[in-house]
Amino acid sequence: MKPAFRLEDHLCFSIYSCSRAILRMYQPVLKKLEITYPQYLVLLALWENRECSVKQIGVLLDLDSGTLTPLLKRMESKALLQRKRSLDDERIVTVRLTEKGAALKEKAVCIPETLIRSSQMTEAEIQNLNRTIKLLTQQVTQGQMK
Amino acid sequence: MKPAFRLEDHLCFSIYSCSRAILRMYQPVLKKLEITYPQYLVLLALWENRECSVKQIGVLLDLDSGTLTPLLKRMESKALLQRKRSLDDERIVTVRLTEKGAALKEKAVCIPETLIRSSQMTEAEIQNLNRTIKLLTQQVTQGQMK
DNA sequence: CTCCTTTATATTTTGCACAATTTAAACGTA
DNA sequence: TACGTTTAAATTGTGCAAAATATAAAGGAG
Numbered sequence: 027m028k029p030a031f032r033l034e035d036h037l038c039f040s041i042y043s044c045s046r047a048i049l050r051m052y053q054p055v056l057k058k059l060e061i062t063y064p065q066y067l068v069l070l071a072l073w074e075n076r077e078c079s080v081k082q083i084g085v086l087l088d089l090d091s092g093t094l095t096p097l098l099k100r101m102e103s104k105a106l107l108q109r110k111r112s113l114d115d116e117r118i119v120t121v122r123l124t125e126k127g128a129a130l131k132e133k134a135v136c137i138p139e140t141l142i143r144s145s146q147m148t149e150a151e152i153q154n155l156n157r158t159i160k161l162l163t164q165q166v167t168q169g170q171m172k
Numbered sequence: 173m174k175p176a177f178r179l180e181d182h183l184c185f186s187i188y189s190c191s192r193a194i195l196r197m198y199q200p201v202l203k204k205l206e207i208t209y210p211q212y213l214v215l216l217a218l219w220e221n222r223e224c225s226v227k228q229i230g231v232l233l234d235l236d237s238g239t240l241t242p243l244l245k246r247m248e249s250k251a252l253l254q255r256k257r258s259l260d261d262e263r264i265v266t267v268r269l270t271e272k273g274a275a276l277k278e279k280a281v282c283i284p285e286t287l288i289r290s291s292q293m294t295e296a297e298i299q300n301l302n303r304t305i306k307l308l309t310q311q312v313t314q315g316q317m318k
Numbered sequence: 319c320t321c322c323t324t325t326a327t328a329t330t331t332t333g334c335a336c337a338a339t340t341t342a343a344a345c346g347t348a
Numbered sequence: 349t350a351c352g353t354t355t356a357a358a359t360t361g362t363g364c365a366a367a368a369t370a371t372a373a374a375g376g377a378g
Contacts, residue, residue, distance in 0.1 A: 032220065038284070166197050227325090
C-alpha cells in the first residue's frame with residue numbers, strides 16, 4: 027500500500043502551522059506590552075523564579091545561549107530584567123526581573139486566556155491536548171537521542 | 173478561583189516547543205537532502221502541483237511573499253526549481269520543479285515516516301491529533317479575523 | 319482613454335532559532 | 349600543582365517569519 031504523501035497529512039506541518047497561527051493571534055496583545063513571544067516565555071519562566079541562570083532558562087524553554095544571549099540583552103535594554111555574572115561561579119550569568127518586568131505579569135494574564143477562549147474547547151479538552159503534545163515532544167526528543 | 177499561570181500549562185508553549193523538537197529530529201535527513209524544513213514544505217506543495225504561483229504556495233503554506241521570495245530564490249540557485257514571470261499576467265511569478273527537484277521526492281518519503289515511527293502512536297491516533305490541531309488552528313485564525 | 323483601486327511580488331528591517339566555534343572559568347586527578 | 353576535561357556563555361553565520369512599505373501590472377468605473 028502506498029502511503030499518502032500529502033501536505034495536509036503531515037502532522038509536522040499542522041503543528042508548525044498552528045504554532046504560527048497562535049503567535050499571530052497573540053501579536054496585538056504582545057505589541058501592547060512591547061514584547062515578543064519568546065520574550066513572553068522568558069517572563070513566564072522568571073515570574074515563577076524571580077532569579078534564574080541563563081542555563082536554567084535554556085532548559086525550561088529548550089533554547090540555547092545563541093538564542094538567549096541576544097534576546098536577554100534586548101530585554102535588559104528595555105529594563106525588564108538585569109543580567110549579572112555570578113560571584114560564586116563566574117561562568118554563570120544570573121538573570122533577575124526588575125520591578126517593571128514583574129509588573130507586566132498583571133497585563134499578561136489575558137494572553138493564555140485569549141487562546142483558551144478562541145479555541146472553543148473545554149478546559150479538559152485543552153489539558154488533554156496539552157498532555158498529548160507533550161508526550162509527542164518527549165517521544166520525538168528521545169528518538170533523537172539514540 | 174485563581175488561574176494557574178504556569179509555563180507548563182501553556183498550550184501555546186507545548187505546541188511551539190513540539191514543532192521545534194520535530195524540526196530538530198528532521199535535521200539529519202534534511203541535511204542529507206541539502207534543504208531546510210520550509211524548503212521541504214515548498215517541495216511538498218510542488219510535488220502535488222508541478223507548477224504553482226508564488227501566491228498559491230503562500231496560501232498552501234500560509235507564508236507571505238516576504239518569506240517566500242528569498243526562500244524560492246535560494247531554491248532556484250540550488251536548481252530545485254525555476255521561477256518565471258507569467259506572460260499572461262506579469263504580476264504573477266510561476267514556480268515549477270526541475271528534474272532535480274522532482275527527483276528529491278524519492279528520498280524524502282522517509283521524513284514523515286520518521287515522525288510516525290518515533291511518535292509511538294497508532295495511525296489513528298496521529299490522524300486524530302492532526303484533525304484536532306487543524307481545528308484549533310482554524311478557530312484561532314477565525315477568532316483573529318473579527 | 320484616464321484615474322482609482324486591487325492584486326502579486328519584492329524589499330527592508332527586526333528578531334528569533336540553531337549549528338558551530340570560541341573563551342574562560344571550574345573541576346578532577348595524577 | 350599542572351593538565352586535560354567539562355561547563356556556561358558568548359559569538360558568528362545562515363535562514364526563516366512577519367510587519368511595513370514599495371513597485372508595477374491588471375481591472376474597473378465614469
